[in-house]
Amino acid sequence: MSISVSARDGATISRLAPVKINLALHVTGQRANGYHELEMIVAFGDFGDHISVTPALHDDFTVSGYYAPFIPLNNDNLVLKARDLLRAQNPSRCLPVHIHLEKKLPIAAGIGGGSTDAAAALTALNELWQLNLPYETLLELGLQLGADVPMCLHSQQNGAPLLVRGIGEDLSPLVEFPALHILLINDGTALATPTIFKALHKRDNPSLIAPDAFQSIDEVCAYLHKTRNDLFKPAETLAPQLQSHLHELTASGADFVQMSGSGATCFAIFSTRENMLQAKQQIRQAHPDWFVVTTQTYGSH
Numbered sequence: 578m579s580i581s582v583s584a585r586d587g588a589t590i591s592r593l594a595p596v597k598i599n600l601a602l603h604v605t606g607q608r609a610n611g612y613h614e615l616e617m618i619v620a621f622g623d624f625g626d627h628i629s630v631t632p633a634l635h636d637d638f639t640v641s642g643y644y645a646p647f648i649p650l651n652n653d654n655l656v657l658k659a660r661d662l663l664r665a666q667n668p669s670r671c672l673p674v675h676i677h678l679e680k681k682l683p684i685a686a687g688i689g690g691g692s693t694d695a696a697a698a699l700t701a702l703n704e705l706w707q708l709n710l711p712y713e714t715l716l717e718l719g720l721q722l723g724a725d726v727p728m729c730l731h732s733q734q735n736g737a738p739l740l741v742r743g744i745g746e747d748l749s750p751l752v753e754f755p756a757l758h759i760l761l762i763n764d765g766t767a768l769a770t771p772t773i774f775k776a777l778h779k780r781d782n783p784s785l786i787a788p789d790a791f792q793s794i795d796e797v798c799a800y801l802h803k804t805r806n807d808l809f810k811p812a813e814t815l816a817p818q819l820q821s822h823l824h825e826l827t828a829s830g831a832d833f834v835q836m837s838g839s840g841a842t843c844f845a846i847f848s849t850r851e852n853m854l855q856a857k858q859q860i861r862q863a864h865p866d867w868f869v870v871t872t873q874t875y876g877s878h
């Protein structure tokens with residue numbers, strides 16, 4: 578399934594900022610600047626935040642959505658950093674703009690958040706301002722904003738799952754990978770990514786087994802059972818309840834469960850949509866105050 582994240586309504590350009598799910602995350606080293614060498618399998622779903630950009634008399638930034646009260650509205654926001662970085666490339670073309678962010682993804686949750694918003698903003702503004710910056714240039718700018726922004730920029734072009742290496746800049750689309758039925762849960766715990774990386778005990782962990790072509794969800798799950806999320810242990814020291822969340826997902830009938838990114842969002846893959854919806858209902862009933870969302874990830878076709 579190809580991704581469709583862009584829409585134009587008059588002068589407004591809107592884009593989905595898709596949820597990012599780290600299906601596997603191996604930490605294999607650390608660079609002199611402190612950043613970690615990673616090997617990850619990443620998928621993007623049809624759920625996420627929404628960014629819209631409209632020409633305006635003055636720059637403006639507004640937010641809505643359940644998680645809007647939790648994000649900074651000043652220049653610490655990655656969306657505004659993205660706007661300013663892009664504007665610096667060609668100040669005379671980049672006229673005032675109203676950016677609206679509908680925040681549906683929890684904050685500091687390991688599923689993209691600010692990075693996917695920044696990628697959607699870069700792409701939407703490149704189009705609105707008719708800068709025509711090539712994808713490669715956007716990738717370079719994105720990396721200046723954060724290590725996860727390049728992979729999220731890829732999701733703006735083509736949602737195919739990725740093998741990601743380096744600190745997050747080395748992207749290889751997976752050529753044969755099915756769409757997945759995924760349930761995401763978060764109990765409201767915010768985990769700061771730098772804190773989780775700092776709490777790692779071991780940084781030179783074994784590499785991923787190179788991903789093959791996957792014909793079915795079963796084959797993906799069989800592969801993922803041989804992978805890890807090396808950030809789970811440090812996340813668990815700060816949020817010990819994570820292990821029981823994974824058990825709860827397994828008990829709900831999942832074929833594979835894991836934490837995404839630096840947490841604390843956990844996810845479950847189901848072999849069928851019906852099983853996923855049943856589990857969602859069960860977990861929502863048990864935990865009415867949790868973030869409990871289903872998504873279909875984009876496959877390679």
Ligand code: C5P
Nearest residue numbers: 611612613723724725744745770771774
């Ligand atoms: O690049 P970004 O600001 O999104 O990264 C947040 C933090 O996560 C970094 O400050 C760093 O502590 C950690 N990180 C890392 N290695 C990576 C990516 C992120 O150590 N490859």
